[in-house]
Amino acid sequence: MAAIVRAHGIHKHFGALHVLRGVDLEVAERELVFVIGPSGSGKSTLLRCLNRLEEPSGGRIEVDGIDMLDRRTDINRARQRIGMVFQSFNLYPHMTALGNVALALRQVLKLPRGEAEGRARAALERVGLADRAGHYPGQLSGGQQQRVAIARAVALEPRVMLFDEPTSALDPELVGGVLQAMRELRESGMTMVVVSHEMGFARAAADRVVFMDHGLVVEQGAPEAVFGAPREERTRAFIRQIDRH
Amino acid sequence: MSWDDFALAFFSLDILRQACPILLSGLVQTLLLSAMVVPLGLFGGVLLALLATVRSPFVRWPLMAWVDVFRSLPPLVLLIFVYAGLPFAGLEVSAWGAVAIGFFLNTGAYYGEILRAGIESVPAGQVEAARSTGLSRGQAMAWVVLPQAVRNMLPDLISNTLEVVKLTSIASVVALPELLFQARQAQSVTFNATPIVAAAVAYFVLLWPVVRLLSRLENRQLAGRR
Amino acid sequence: MTGWERFADSFLNARVAAEYLPKIVEGFGLTVVLALCIIAAGLAAGLALAVVRSLGVRPLNWLIIFAVDLFRALPPLVVIALFYFGLPAAGLSLSGFAAAWLALSLVLMAFSEEIFWAGITAVPKGQWEAARSTGLGFLPTLRLVVLPQALRITIPPLTNRTIAITKNTALASVVAVPEILGAAQAGVSFGFNPTPLTLGAAAYLVLFLPVVVLGRWIETRFAWKR
Numbered sequence: 001m002a003a004i005v006r007a008h009g010i011h012k013h014f015g016a017l018h019v020l021r022g023v024d025l026e027v028a029e030r031e032l033v034f035v036i037g038p039s040g041s042g043k044s045t046l047l048r049c050l051n052r053l054e055e056p057s058g059g060r061i062e063v064d065g066i067d068m069l070d071r072r073t074d075i076n077r078a079r080q081r082i083g084m085v086f087q088s089f090n091l092y093p094h095m096t097a098l099g100n101v102a103l104a105l106r107q108v109l110k111l112p113r114g115e116a117e118g119r120a121r122a123a124l125e126r127v128g129l130a131d132r133a134g135h136y137p138g139q140l141s142g143g144q145q146q147r148v149a150i151a152r153a154v155a156l157e158p159r160v161m162l163f164d165e166p167t168s169a170l171d172p173e174l175v176g177g178v179l180q181a182m183r184e185l186r187e188s189g190m191t192m193v194v195v196s197h198e199m200g201f202a203r204a205a206a207d208r209v210v211f212m213d214h215g216l217v218v219e220q221g222a223p224e225a226v227f228g229a230p231r232e233e234r235t236r237a238f239i240r241q242i243d244r245h
Numbered sequence: 246m247s248w249d250d251f252a253l254a255f256f257s258l259d260i261l262r263q264a265c266p267i268l269l270s271g272l273v274q275t276l277l278l279s280a281m282v283v284p285l286g287l288f289g290g291v292l293l294a295l296l297a298t299v300r301s302p303f304v305r306w307p308l309m310a311w312v313d314v315f316r317s318l319p320p321l322v323l324l325i326f327v328y329a330g331l332p333f334a335g336l337e338v339s340a341w342g343a344v345a346i347g348f349f350l351n352t353g354a355y356y357g358e359i360l361r362a363g364i365e366s367v368p369a370g371q372v373e374a375a376r377s378t379g380l381s382r383g384q385a386m387a388w389v390v391l392p393q394a395v396r397n398m399l400p401d402l403i404s405n406t407l408e409v410v411k412l413t414s415i416a417s418v419v420a421l422p423e424l425l426f427q428a429r430q431a432q433s434v435t436f437n438a439t440p441i442v443a444a445a446v447a448y449f450v451l452l453w454p455v456v457r458l459l460s461r462l463e464n465r466q467l468a469g470r471r
Numbered sequence: 472m473t474g475w476e477r478f479a480d481s482f483l484n485a486r487v488a489a490e491y492l493p494k495i496v497e498g499f500g501l502t503v504v505l506a507l508c509i510i511a512a513g514l515a516a517g518l519a520l521a522v523v524r525s526l527g528v529r530p531l532n533w534l535i536i537f538a539v540d541l542f543r544a545l546p547p548l549v550v551i552a553l554f555y556f557g558l559p560a561a562g563l564s565l566s567g568f569a570a571a572w573l574a575l576s577l578v579l580m581a582f583s584e585e586i587f588w589a590g591i592t593a594v595p596k597g598q599w600e601a602a603r604s605t606g607l608g609f610l611p612t613l614r615l616v617v618l619p620q621a622l623r624i625t626i627p628p629l630t631n632r633t634i635a636i637t638k639n640t641a642l643a644s645v646v647a648v649p650e651i652l653g654a655a656q657a658g659v660s661f662g663f664n665p666t667p668l669t670l671g672a673a674a675y676l677v678l679f680l681p682v683v684v685l686g687r688w689i690e691t692r693f694a695w696k697r
Contacts, residue, residue, distance in 0.1 A: 053373050080379040090374035094392045103388055104378035149374075156378060254560035313687070317679035319641035322652050322672055329656070330665040333481040407543075408635075414546035418645055425549055429556065438557035445549050452544040460540070460585060 004029045004191050005050065005160055010059035012045055012215075019045050020056070021215040025193075027160070032192045034202040034223070037212035038238060043195045046212070047162050050193070051082040064159045080108060083153030087165040089145045091137040097124060097148045098133040101155050109156070123155035124148070127181045143174030147181050154185065161185065163194040199242055203227060211235045253437075260439040264431040268440060271427030272447055278413045278423055281341075282348040283406055289353020294360035298386075315354035321415045323347040328419045340421040344413075352409050359405060363398030364390060400462040407455050411448070424448070487666040491658035495670045498654030501568075502678065505650060506637045508572050513579025513636070514629075520580065521587035525613065535584070542581035547639045550574040555646040571643035579636045586629050590621035627690045634682050641675070651675060 005027035012020040019042045027033050035043045048054040050061060052068055052075055061068040066078050091100050101120035105111045111119070124130050127147040137145050146166055153161060163182070167175045179201050186192060186205055196202070202209055202223055209226040211219045211234075219232045230236045296308050315323070328343035338346070367390045375385035395402075417426035424444050431440035524535050542550065555570035565573070594617045602612040644653035651674045658667025 051377055053377060076376075076379045076381050078379075079377055082377070084374075084377035086370060086374060086377075088370055090368075090370035092371065092374070092389050092393075094396065103375075104380055107384050107388060108379040152374075152378065251561060255557070313680060313683050314676065317638075317676050317683045318672060319638040319652070319675060319679075321641045321644070322675055325652065325656065326665075326668050326672055329659060330482070330668045333665045334478055411544075411546035414548045415642070417548070425546070425552060429552060432556055436560070438553075438560040441549070441553050441557045445545055445553055448546060448549060449541060449544045453540060456540050456543045460543075463585070463589060 002029055003027060004064055005193065006060075006062040007046075007050065008060045010046065010049055010061065011057045012042070012049060012054060013057045019215050020049070022059070023212070023215070023217055025210065025217070027191060027193055029191055030189050031207045032186055032194065032205055034206035034209045035193065035195045035212060036197070036199075036202070036209060036238070036242075037218075041212040042215040043212045044164050047084075047164050047193060047195050050160075050162060051079050051084055053084075076108065080104075080156050081159045083156060083158035083161040085146070085149050085153055085161065085163045085166045087169050089137070089142070089149045089169070091145050091148055091152075093137050096134050096136055097129065097140065097151075100137070100148055101152045104152070104156055119155055120151070123151040126154060126184070127151045128177070141174060142170045143177045146170065146178045150178070150181050150185070154190075158190075160191045160193065163192065163196065165195055165197070167196060167198055197242065199227070211238065213238070255438045255442050257437055257439045260431075260435050260437045261443055263435065264428075264440040264443065267427045267431055268424065268443055268447070271422060271424035271444070274421070274423040274427075275410075275413055278344065278416060278421070279410045281345065282352060282413060283409055285345060285349050286352025286356050286409060289349050290356025290358075290360050293353060293357030294364060297357070297361045298364065312354045312357055315350045316358070318351070320347060320351045320412055321418060323351055324415060324419060340416065340419045343419055344416045344421060348409070348412075352405075352412075355405050355408075356402075359398050359401045360394070362401075363394035366397045367393045400459060403455065403462070404459055407452060407459065410452065414448075482665055482669045484664050484666040487658075487662050487664045488670055491654075491662060491667040492670060494649075494654045494658060495651060495667065495674055498649055498651040498671070499674050499678070501648065502640050502650040502674075505568065505572060505640045505643060505648070509575045509579055509637060509640070510633060512572070512576040514583050514633070516576065516580035517583030518587050520584040521591060522613065524584070524588055525591055526609075539581040539584050542578050543585070545578075547575060547578050547636070548642050548645065550578065551642055551646055567643060567646035567648040570646055571640065571648055575636060575639055575642075578639070579633065582632045582636065583629060586625050586632065587621065590625035591617060593624055594620045624693075627686075627693045630686045630689050634679065634686055637682075638675075638679060651678075 003026040005025065007023065007025045010020050010023045010025075011018070023042070023046055025033070025046065035046070037043045045054055049056045050063065050068070052061075056069065059069075063078065064081050066081070067073055068075075068078060091097075092103070095103065098117060098120050101123050102116045105116035105119055106113065109116075121130060121133060124133055127150050129144060129147055129151065132140060132144060132148075137148070140148065150166075166182070167178050170178065175198070179198065182192070182194070182201070183205060194202075194206075206223045208220060209223050210217055211226060211230075211232075213234050219226060219230060219235045226235065227239060230239060293308065293312060296304060299305070324343055324347040327338060327346045328340065331338050331343075371389050371393065372385050375389045376382075380388065413423060414425040416423050417429065420426065422430075424447060428440040428444035432438060520535050520539070524532050551571055551574040554565055554574050555567060558565055558570075591613075598616055598620065599612060602616040603609075607615070640650055641652045643650050644656060647653065649657065651671050655667040655671030658670075659665055
């Protein structure tokens, strides 16, 4: 299978802090890669480097054949192909659910209003929120907000979706709906990179699990291998901690 | 002093009738003046706020110094400096010109601060979400940041605009025939305080609704701050 | 003479500066005294009104709200003119200093009452109830429990408002008070050179720039703790 994301030797410094110390990550088409690791391991930073919300200090990143770090790359066009879902949803509070999804369709893809709203409505339908199109984020539950955020990314028909702890800001009873939306996305063949602590979801849906610590990839493999028989002591300790919860 | 004397000195209908045309012309000038200086100040403020989004220290520090200097100088000092000082440099400015320059500098600095704070009040995640869907920096500003910023800073914007309209009264010092100037003229001719009282009443009637609205908005804002 | 030399001769003339510096320094002293008198009287009166308002006596509150709205809506210069040029018609003459002090104190009273009141209402009802349930009376509750919390959140808006109103001391030059601007203008017309205005502007910067920077600092510091 062809790799759609190729990141090699990614470094990231925040002042004196060396957050990523040469990370390699390749993601094949239609693959779901799960990134786990303790807080401060650099997993979220890695994700944010992939669409250049963070500027890597060094390394090479290619997504769908586009060199992301090339100065000549039109970063706004490249980002259309990379959807992102944030921990804190980041929905625009002054727009309805439909407005949130339609904004980039109209402003970036330059679709006419009717077409943009049609596509936005279809995306909301995919996450089961067609009936909430006219609601403002403040009128939606956290789980519904996150599903709108997923629809906002999916509507642009990205080649890859990045999920940055999509369920950690949610009350437990609201997690299910978001995971369901992600599962359906996965079944439709979307390539996904997920940073999350939802180990049950990882076991059930991930093709590969990547364990990061201190800015490096420590171990990776199929979920049953990494969870069932981790090779590294650090991985074992982390999984023991997570399982206790 | 009897009540009748008092009423005659401050609320004489006779005097009011005489002074009415000149007061009305002053009121018109005050409104025209406001219609000039508010957009002018807003324009200056937008320029400053946009400059403030540049992160380079070579822009940031001079910008902050500029804003603070013009917030430190009393507007009347600025106005007198421009009106009475610049002719010595060979630059003759009319009263209107002096008011325009002075207000652009002073009011622009205040509007600039308000707009900057409003823009900064929008969480960084909003810009990130917008940029992650491919919106450019300018598009994210126009569609995501500014609409939220304007809502957050609305009370401050209205409050500053109220202050600017009130401030136009200092134009009387450079003999621009606005409301206060005309009232003073009428008062000095008639030796009666009625024109000034009438001018005060005019200001109050004009601006009271704004004050009411503001006090409601501000109470809500401060209560929400806890 | 080059352009710069002519400019320097006009605006930065050492001989003129030396001649009028003492007058400006005197004016500086007068501005400081006037400002302190305004701050003391204005804030005290504002706080007093806010406390009276918290008693909740209907007619009294309407009166307070009207007075506050009145002095928020009127331009300070109009209030000064009313006292200085208007009162003599009632046989009551105020000095320029007294007129400016009274007018600006009333303006500061109005703005600070509004801020103090918003601060008091922002303290949750439960604080009152808890204190009263322990047997504290109305005034001790206000003084020991409510005001300390209310004052904290009022500090940033109060600082900025106080600075803005104190800068209006320059308006006293209009009623012949020889404070900084008055002294500077007298210097310009006697010496026929604008250097005293430059000195005056510098004096205002010396006085207000530190306060404006302090206000900015207070705002960010208190915003941080939110």
